Amino acid sequence: MRDLLFALAMLALIPLAFVRPFNAYMLWGWTSAMIPTGFLFGFMASARVNFIFAGITLLLVVLRRVDWSQYRFNWAVVLYLVFLLHATVSWLTGYAGNDNNFKYFDLLMKGLVFSMLMPMFVQTRMHFHAILLVVVFGLGLHGVIEGLKTVVSGGSHNMFGPAGSMLYDRNHLSTALAMVLPIAYYLYLHSVHRFARWGFLSVFVLIVLAIMGGGSRGGFVALAVVAFWLILTSRHRWRTLFIVLAMGLLLSQFVPDSVVARLETIGEAKEDDSFMGRVHAWKISSALALEHPFFGGGFHAVQVQYVWDHFKTAPSLLDFLNLPEPEFVRAKAAHSVYFEVMGDLGFLGLFLYLLIFSLPLLNRFSVKRMATRLGPDYVWARDLGDMLMLAVMAYLVGGASVSVAYLEMAYFMVMLMAVLQVHLRQRLNEHQREQARLARAAPDRGVA
Numbered sequence: 001m002r003d004l005l006f007a008l009a010m011l012a013l014i015p016l017a018f019v020r021p022f023n024a025y026m027l028w029g030w031t032s033a034m035i036p037t038g039f040l041f042g043f044m045a046s047a048r049v050n051f052i053f054a055g056i057t058l059l060l061v062v063l064r065r066v067d068w069s070q071y072r073f074n075w076a077v078v079l080y081l082v083f084l085l086h087a088t089v090s091w092l093t094g095y096a097g098n099d100n101n102f103k104y105f106d107l108l109m110k111g112l113v114f115s116m117l118m119p120m121f122v123q124t125r126m127h128f129h130a131i132l133l134v135v136v137f138g139l140g141l142h143g144v145i146e147g148l149k150t151v152v153s154g155g156s157h158n159m160f161g162p163a164g165s166m167l168y169d170r171n172h173l174s175t176a177l178a179m180v181l182p183i184a185y186y187l188y189l190h191s192v193h194r195f196a197r198w199g200f201l202s203v204f205v206l207i208v209l210a211i212m213g214g215g216s217r218g219g220f221v222a223l224a225v226v227a228f229w230l231i232l233t234s235r236h237r238w239r240t241l242f243i244v245l246a247m248g249l250l251l252s253q254f255v256p257d258s259v260v261a262r263l264e265t266i267g268e269a270k271e272d273d274s275f276m277g278r279v280h281a282w283k284i285s286s287a288l289a290l291e292h293p294f295f296g297g298g299f300h301a302v303q304v305q306y307v308w309d310h311f312k313t314a315p316s317l318l319d320f321l322n323l324p325e326p327e328f329v330r331a332k333a334a335h336s337v338y339f340e341v342m343g344d345l346g347f348l349g350l351f352l353y354l355l356i357f358s359l360p361l362l363n364r365f366s367v368k369r370m371a372t373r374l375g376p377d378y379v380w381a382r383d384l385g386d387m388l389m390l391a392v393m394a395y396l397v398g399g400a401s402v403s404v405a406y407l408e409m410a411y412f413m414v415m416l417m418a419v420l421q422v423h424l425r426q427r428l429n430e431h432q433r434e435q436a437r438l439a440r441a442a443p444d445r446g447v448a
Contacts, residue, residue: 010036010049017053021060025121026134028053028114032408033138035162054110061117071120072426076359076418080112080411083352086295090345094298095307104299104344104406107166111408115415122419125380129190131416132384135183139409140203142167143177147206150213159214166404174211174219175398179409181207181226182387182394189236190380201243208247222398229390235383276323278335278401283323284308285334285343287316289350296346300403305331337399344405353405357396360417364389367417370424374431381424388417 017024031050060066091105122131142161149157159174161167167176181204188200211219227244234240281302288297288311301307308331334340341353367385371378395410404410 010052014052014056017056018060021057021066022121022127022130024053024057024060025117026130028057029131029134029412030138032110032114033135034141035165035167050110054114057117061120066120068120070123072419072422074119074418074422076356076415077116077119079352079356079359080116080415083349083356084109084112086349086352087299087345090295090298090349093295095301095304097306098298098301098304100300100303101298107408108299108406111406111411114408115411118412118415119419119422122416123423128384128416128420128423129187131412132183132187135180135409135412136187136200136203139176140180140184140207142173143180143207143210144203146173146177146210146214147208150209151206155213157213159210166407169402170214171216171218171402172404172407174214174216175222175395175402175404176407176409177207177211178219178222178226178394178398179391179413181223182230182390185230186384186387189383204243205247218398218401222394225397226390226394229393233386233390235379277329277332279318279321279323280312280329281332281335282339283316283318283321284311284314285336285339286318287311287314288343289346290315290317293347296342296344296349299344299406300333300340302334302343303331307331333403335401335403337396337403337405340403340405356414357392357410360389360392360414363417363421367421367424370421370428374424374427378424378427381420384420385417388413388420392417 013027017027028050031053036049087105087108091101094101118131122128146157146159150159159170161169161173161176167173184200184204184207188197188204191197191200208223211223227247230240231237231244285302288302288307291311291314297307302311334343337353338350342350345353364385368382371382371385374381391413392410395404395407395413399405399407399410
């Protein structure tokens with residue numbers, strides 16, 4: 001019955017997608033972020049709902065239902081194109097017998113294509129607000145649900161993400177949810193209605209509870225980065241400090257001892273079998289990159305058993321650690337976005353990846369400067385720039401210990417920051433032209 005109701009709901013949304021290309025694009029993004037089929041069983045569990053809305057969007061773009069002249073290239077688009085081309089070569093030249101090769105290439109390709117279309121659809125403050133709502137009501141929905149389960153279970157709930165997706169693992173989901181926190185906080189600050197503000201603050205609190213209840217050490221570190229940065233940079237510093245301290249007090253009373261004990265092992269990495277297993281995975285990933293420095297071994301090649309066995313004793317970047325030679329073990333994921341990309345796409349791919357994710361950190365300064373010059377009406381843009389940069393920082397920190405290099409939401413955030421920068425540059429140019437026009441007109445009025 002639930003599958004039937006969901007199918008009818010999706011069918012009802014299809015006409016809405018055809019009404020306006022922007023609707024189709026938002027539905028594409030929402031289904032990418034929420035992964036709705038993860039909530040379902042039966043015949044709808046395998047339905048490609050996201051593919052339907054992606055197809056409608058691309059069809060409307062090809063049919064020129066969208067004004068192509070409004071598209072504004074930026075450096076992120078250029079880097080995404082180069083990265084996609086590079087990833088395609090890596091996929092085609094990867095090791096045989098790798099079932100994950102196309103799976104993760106397809107995931108990356110869809111995220112990059114969606115992001116590269118963003119400059120065509122996101123051009124006003126309303127558009128920015130809409131896509132942020134997509135993030136919170138998509139990916140953030142999992143945090144709300146898991147946070148409520150954590151509260152109801154008294155902290156004993158074992159968190160999982162959508163079945164069959166990259167986010168099923170609690171460590172992956174925790175890192176992804178840490179990215180949503182700054183977006184929920186931005187919407188709390190800039191929503192007009194009081195009930196909406198309290199609603200987004202509630203989402204923020206529940207996501208924090210979900211991350212802490214999940215017991216992910218990487219998620220906890222990303223959460224700490226978010227809290228520290230919010231206090232350091234927020235215009236409402238005392239309010240933010242109060243919220244963070246209140247959350248800390250709540251968590252100190254609520255989080256069970258088992259989670260606290262797990263988090264305390266962060267400083268005991270050398271004695272942690274889980275951590276040492278990750279170090280071996282990093283070693284093998286770097287060995288793979290040394291043999292294939294330009295295009296790597298293909299997506300998640302390190303998880304192919306014969307590849308793992310071949311490279312477990314090969315020279316690597318971590319030989320200085322003098323690790324004991326690993327005995328036969330089942331091939332593992334890279335457990336780090338940096339070593340994941342290094343092994344999958346080679347050193348050249350890692351360079352492009354780092355270049356892409358350095359953009360928000362660099363763009364934040366120009367966004368802040370232009371928003372300040374434009375005046376109080378653009379405080380929202382300054383805050384949004386800070387929150388987008390923080391979302392990317394949370395991803396880069398949390399991703400240091402999990403394999404989420406091809407998480408679509410991360411690429412959304414990078415592109416949204418680039419689009420915001422272009423938007424402000426256009427508004428600033430218009431403002432300067434208007435000021436120049438008024439300055440030219442002023443002498444004429446004086447003469448008259």
